[in-house]
Amino acid sequence: MNFPSRLIEDAVNEFSRLPGVGKKTALRLVLHLLRQPQEQSRQFGEAITRMRNEIRFCKQCHNVADAELCNICGSHKRDQSMICVVENLRDVMAVENTNHFNGVYHVLGGIISPMDGIGPDELQIESLLERLKTQEVREVIMALSPTMEGDTTIFYLSRKLSPFNIKVTAISRGISVGGELEYTDEITLARAIVNRMPYESFLVRG
Amino acid sequence: MNFPSRLIEDAVNEFSRLPGVGKKTALRLVLHLLRQPQEQSRQFGEAITRMRNEIRFCKQCHNVADAELCNICGSHKRDQSMICVVENLRDVMAVENTNHFNGVYHVLGGIISPMDGIGPDELQIESLLERLKTQEVREVIMALSPTMEGDTTIFYLSRKLSPFNIKVTAISRGISVGGELEYTDEITLARAIVNRMPYESFLVRG
16 A cells, blocks of 8 residues: 555554454544544544553552552452452453452463463462462452363362362353253253253342 | 543543543553554554654645645646545545546545535635636536435535636546445446446446
């Protein structure tokens, strides 16, 4: 693509480095910004720069934070004796959006994936064990994706946690609420039959 | 959505103001930037801010420019006596990408569209007439979209240009090269039959 301006070319190149953004989309976004008031583009640019420069990670749960502790770890309203283990920030937000968990988190920063060269040492596992030693923890809930890598990580973690004599659970698996039985894959359906739950547990409303 | 950090929330909000970017996509992009080296996010933020602050518009053709004149108007390789009238910057780039036009441009900054409240006074029409008075121009090519608004604008401009005794042309209309006849809409096909062209003109290779 020939650009009439070096400045536009730079901006388009930066946008097109983002995942899922090609040159054409990048150009559309840049031209949009160009039509907006100058103030708005300034804000946009600054928000990005500031976000990356000032962001910190919670020293307790490794979630992103504005201070030494994240909002969740720092809140006295949260049950510090329930730790939900998640892969990353996005999963923290997914669990938070359910409004059905009032404990705290531990962000692993990934899951064990030999194919991608990620072993247990790359993850925040040591600091989880450290938390269990120093804090009073009642339950650790594994909220990891039900994939091969997620299951491997759960297995590894449960072995590491066994000496602590803490209740270790994992989020339940089965057919999606609102999903149609006939479109559910066989593996999920088979496991849902084997791991059937007492009817009363379905009465919790989300 | 609950954000664990004010900085992330700000960045997500800024991204989600862009056209076609929702909150979820914005979050995905922000988290991507967070995983990149700090330098890259800084570059991204700066490119946007600088683009908007330093961008100028060519005083001759109103295209975006890094200096007083844009690259095209300032080039001695371009034929200054051929003016291609386009709606906006994106159309300049579209024509440039064909590599089949060696003249200069005139960017109207829109097309006449009463529905959107855009009349001739909102467009760079006066300055086009001024160019025709002061420069030696051989031909004006209308490269506007073949829509109701585009046709209105061409009609208006051709009336304004008639006193100058300059050749006024418009880009040709017909079926797309590589398109299938049976999928061409009736209006385009009907006009293509009426406005049929000498066979030799098809031998130009793009």
